Amino acid sequence: MLALQVNNQTLHAQIQVGAVGVDVGYGFVKAVSPVARISFPSVVAPFVEDPLSGLFHDRTGHRVRVRRANGEVEEKLVGEAALRSLAATATLSREKPAALHDLMLLTAAYLAGAGDRGPFPKQVDLAVGLPLAYFRAQKDALKKRLESLAAWVSVDGGEEKHISFGQVLVFPQGAGAVLAGEVALPGNGYLGVVDVGTYTTDYLLFEDRGDNIPHPLPEACGSLEAGVNLLHRSLAAEFQRQTGAPLAPAMYQEAVEGAMVGRPIHYAGRDIYLEDAFKKARRDIAQAIAQGVLAAWGGRAGFVALTILAGGGACLFEDELLRALPGARVANDPLFANAIGYHEMVCKVD
Numbered sequence: 057m058l059a060l061q062v063n064n065q066t067l068h069a070q071i072q073v074g075a076v077g078v079d080v081g082y083g084f085v086k087a088v089s090p091v092a093r094i095s096f097p098s099v100v101a102p103f104v105e106d107p108l109s110g111l112f113h114d115r116t117g118h119r120v121r122v123r124r125a126n127g128e129v130e131e132k133l134v135g136e137a138a139l140r141s142l143a144a145t146a147t148l149s150r151e152k153p154a155a156l157h158d159l160m161l162l163t164a165a166y167l168a169g170a171g172d173r174g175p176f177p178k179q180v181d182l183a184v185g186l187p188l189a190y191f192r193a194q195k196d197a198l199k200k201r202l203e204s205l206a207a208w209v210s211v212d213g214g215e216e217k218h219i220s221f222g223q224v225l226v227f228p229q230g231a232g233a234v235l236a237g238e239v240a241l242p243g244n245g246y247l248g249v250v251d252v253g254t255y256t257t258d259y260l261l262f263e264d265r266g267d268n269i270p271h272p273l274p275e276a277c278g279s280l281e282a283g284v285n286l287l288h289r290s291l292a293a294e295f296q297r298q299t300g301a302p303l304a305p306a307m308y309q310e311a312v313e314g315a316m317v318g319r320p321i322h323y324a325g326r327d328i329y330l331e332d333a334f335k336k337a338r339r340d341i342a343q344a345i346a347q348g349v350l351a352a353w354g355g356r357a358g359f360v361a362l363t364i365l366a367g368g369g370a371c372l373f374e375d376e377l378l379r380a381l382p383g384a385r386v387a388n389d390p391l392f393a394n395a396i397g398y399h400e401m402v403c404k405v406d
């Protein structure tokens with residue numbers, strides 16, 4: 057059975073998928089299969105029986121139950137529901153702890169239609185990404201770990217399904233945007249990718265050696281510790297300046313969306329306007345990101361024919377990045393660009 061999320065509603069259909077691409081980001085988990093595109097905040101909280109759960113029906117919050125072969129059962133809140141939980145301590149840190157990473161991965165895979173029932177459940181093929189900084193050192197270990205991951209999973213009280221992975225591919229984060237095949241190589245000149253995420257911006261540079269295959273230039277690929285989170289922090293600082301109170305992380309997304317259209321936040325009987333601070337922070341952060349990328353590309357920057365902008369930050373910083381980076385254009389679906397590319401690659405391998 058497939059749990060398909062459309063407009064935040066979970067639909068169920070009798071389709072089983074053979075491959076999923078999952079991008080486990082520090083801010084959001086994104087998953088793509090032939091039948092679904094799923095995203096939820098990368099947050100896990102302990103599951104507690106909530107007497108008010110009937111009153112606050114969650115939009116994208118998920119209750120996840122994972123049962124391992126050794127009989128161990130784990131029940132957690134994942135995503136939006138966890139974000140609102142007071143006990144939500146378990147966000148991803150710099151090195152994603154395996155238990156959290158795998159729980160989010162299983163949840164995303166389930167929601168994208170992975171998993172099977174019966175005595176001989178079928179496996180699903182999987183492609184994931186690793187930040188460049190860890191790629192070389194950790195890709196083999198991650199592949200091995202995911203190949204041996206197996207559990208019975210149920211999300212939001214749905215049917216329990218067995219999820220285990222057959223073929224597992226690990227790509228450098230950001231490469232998904234190029235692998236997606238929507239990009240025609242420039243033929244002449246380099247192809248850049250700038251993936252602006254929540255905490256990190258991954259940048260890559262590829263060369264077309266005439267074989268129509270993008271070859272990465274390792275010395276011009278890397279990560280900056282900058283992303284949408286810096287914008288959140290600026291808004292929180294301005295909110296604190298105006299109100300004397302901190303802005304709860306669960307309000308960040310709403311604050312951004314409000315500031316973008318000049319809508320105030322209502323707080324303690326007052327309207328708090330964050331629009332001006334937002335505009336300034338957006339410009340400053342986008343410039344810092346662009347300068348960091350251009351510095352890393354060095355003398356090659358002038359020969360970049362096309363730069364694909366991906367990640368949730370591509371839309372937020374679009375105007376500035378389009379101006380500052382050579383041949384820049386925003387990927388078709390920037391938030392899902394990596395997951396789409398991973399999914400396409402793992403489908404090709406079969």
Ligand SMILES: Nc1ncnc2c1ncn2[C@@H]1O[C@H](COP(=O)(O)OP(=O)(O)OP(=O)(O)O)[C@@H](O)[C@H]1O
Nearest residue numbers: 081082083084252253254255256283284367368369
């Ligand atoms: N549906 C959406 N519409 C608009 N903006 C969004 C949406 N979903 C997420 N975002 C914004 O994009 C940001 C997340 O971007 P993205 O998912 O690329 O980051 P990430 O991959 O989780 O982070 P990192 O690459 O650092 O691990 C969020 O902080 C949010 O502000």
Ligand SMILES: [Mg+2]
Nearest residue numbers: 081253254367
């Ligand atoms: Mg990302």
